[in-house]
Amino acid sequence: MSQPIDLDTLRRSARLAGFDWSDADLEAIRPMVAASLRLLAGLESLPLTDVEPATQYRML
Amino acid sequence: MTDLTFASVSDLVRMIKTKEVSPVEVVRAHLERITALDGSLKTFITLTEDAALAAAREAEAAVAAGRPLGALHGVPLGLKDLYDTAGVRTTGGSKILAERVPSVDATVVRRLREAGMIVLGKLNMVEFAYGPEGLNAHYGHARNPWDARVHRMTGGSSSGSGASVAAGLVPVALGSDTGGSIRIPCSLCGLAGIKPTYGRVSRAGVLPLSWSMDHVGPMTRSVADSALVLGAMAGYDAADPTSSVLPVPDYLAALTGDVRGLRVGLLRSFFLESAAPEVRAAVEAAARTLEKAGAVVDEVALPSIRQVAAGALAVVATEALTYHATWLRTRRADYDPEVSTRLMLGAFVTGVHYVRGQQARALIRQEVDHALARHDVLLAPATPIPAPGVDERQTTLGDGPSDVRSALIRLTRPFNFSGHPACSVPCGFTAGGLPIGMQFVGRPFDEATVLCAGDAYQRTTDWHTRRPVLA
Numbered sequence: 001m002s003q004p005i006d007l008d009t010l011r012r013s014a015r016l017a018g019f020d021w022s023d024a025d026l027e028a029i030r031p032m033v034a035a036s037l038r039l040l041a042g043l044e045s046l047p048l049t050d051v052e053p054a055t056q057y058r059m060l
Numbered sequence: 061m062t063d064l065t066f067a068s069v070s071d072l073v074r075m076i077k078t079k080e081v082s083p084v085e086v087v088r089a090h091l092e093r094i095t096a097l098d099g100s101l102k103t104f105i106t107l108t109e110d111a112a113l114a115a116a117r118e119a120e121a122a123v124a125a126g127r128p129l130g131a132l133h134g135v136p137l138g139l140k141d142l143y144d145t146a147g148v149r150t151t152g153g154s155k156i157l158a159e160r161v162p163s164v165d166a167t168v169v170r171r172l173r174e175a176g177m178i179v180l181g182k183l184n185m186v187e188f189a190y191g192p193e194g195l196n197a198h199y200g201h202a203r204n205p206w207d208a209r210v211h212r213m214t215g216g217s218s219s220g221s222g223a224s225v226a227a228g229l230v231p232v233a234l235g236s237d238t239g240g241s242i243r244i245p246c247s248l249c250g251l252a253g254i255k256p257t258y259g260r261v262s263r264a265g266v267l268p269l270s271w272s273m274d275h276v277g278p279m280t281r282s283v284a285d286s287a288l289v290l291g292a293m294a295g296y297d298a299a300d301p302t303s304s305v306l307p308v309p310d311y312l313a314a315l316t317g318d319v320r321g322l323r324v325g326l327l328r329s330f331f332l333e334s335a336a337p338e339v340r341a342a343v344e345a346a347a348r349t350l351e352k353a354g355a356v357v358d359e360v361a362l363p364s365i366r367q368v369a370a371g372a373l374a375v376v377a378t379e380a381l382t383y384h385a386t387w388l389r390t391r392r393a394d395y396d397p398e399v400s401t402r403l404m405l406g407a408f409v410t411g412v413h414y415v416r417g418q419q420a421r422a423l424i425r426q427e428v429d430h431a432l433a434r435h436d437v438l439l440a441p442a443t444p445i446p447a448p449g450v451d452e453r454q455t456t457l458g459d460g461p462s463d464v465r466s467a468l469i470r471l472t473r474p475f476n477f478s479g480h481p482a483c484s485v486p487c488g489f490t491a492g493g494l495p496i497g498m499q500f501v502g503r504p505f506d507e508a509t510v511l512c513a514g515d516a517y518q519r520t521t522d523w524h525t526r527r528p529v530l531a
Contacts, residue, residue: 005408010408013407013408014407014408017381017407017408018385018389019388019389019404019407020389021404025404028401029401029404029405032401032405033405033408036373036377036405036408036409037408039369039370039373040370040373040374040409040413040416040417041370042366042367042370043367043370043371043374043413043416043417043419043420044416045367046364046367046419046420046423047423048416048419048420048423051419051422051423052419052422053415053418053419053421053422054272054418054419054421054422054425
């Protein structure tokens, strides 16, 4: 399960990714980031342990 | 005389070759209709009227001189404004690229010009193709031609492509499809359009949204027209590292009209179940129509389908942010705030999320392949709802409430994730007169069977022959 995400975590994550967004900007998107992380957490429910990722995405 | 602006592509080709009409007459007829209607429809960002008329005169001279003609000689074409066009600005529907003028054509634009098509201009779209509603804050929201009373969404991101073909402004438009951006506007505007297999059509010279999810393809009023245009677009291109070397079959020859014995897997769980009642009824009726024509229809499910949204988010958000990172740092104020917000979310998707998304992608692809081992095509609604109003943000699906954006993309995105070919086909109208669309999904590189199924359906129905009433 994903935990609630706080402003400090958002700030650090954004900076790690190279973005210096203001606290107001980050606060505005915080609910959407939280919703996205909840959605992404659902991937852990899939039986993916032995599935090789489609990183070389070429069908032929 | 035939109404040139609603003639089929194959009829236009025939009439031009037999000198029944000239390319200049065809182009002028479409330009006049654009002049009359596009002020309210807002389908074009850039109209290349002079270049189109010059090309039409050259095409006319070629016919008069008896020179060899391309398969699409003299047929007008509209391009979603993310296809590079030599000497003509390619904005991506953005302010950031408003003055960007490429020096060479995208590969598919070059191929279609070589086949004789005449580009009329560059079509409206969602900014950088990042959204399914069809809205654009910079160039105006394209208007769905099917409702003169209410400003309804065209669907997107290929919004101008959908509205322009439906309104008879062009007979063919190119779209691009990262989560449904060809099939969604086709569904909402009553058109046929195909998202080919990933690798089937070159993406070289097309602005990316998400490199591994992007597909390009044609949008037309009939499946047969899509087949004709796809044949001229498809094939290996060294400029696209994901381009397939497989030969391109004759798609028109595949349109036999015969679906006897065709095994159709109807996707009920998640797909039909989530559709609005009128959409569900129309797709079920289409399945019965196919059965009457000799197809064998049964139901099939994709077990992990509910996790496509998460997997696709991980992939698209990461790839889109990577492409936009520099502009997002330096020109964020120049984006539509809704688009910049979507891009910002990518900063919080981790490397583990991305690889999990790619694992989920491999799993979904296996599941679609498995379903197609027992069926020749899968059948599902293209969108679970008809065209919403431009201000609608919430809707109700068969399995609960949803925001409009998620609803529109819900049933098309799985096949961008898996890479399988999928063709949107009109299959009815709501009581209020709005088009309903369904999609056929096929095996990798088997566009021929997908197109055959759609064309066979259109030979027994007339949904695709109806026209919106426009002033």
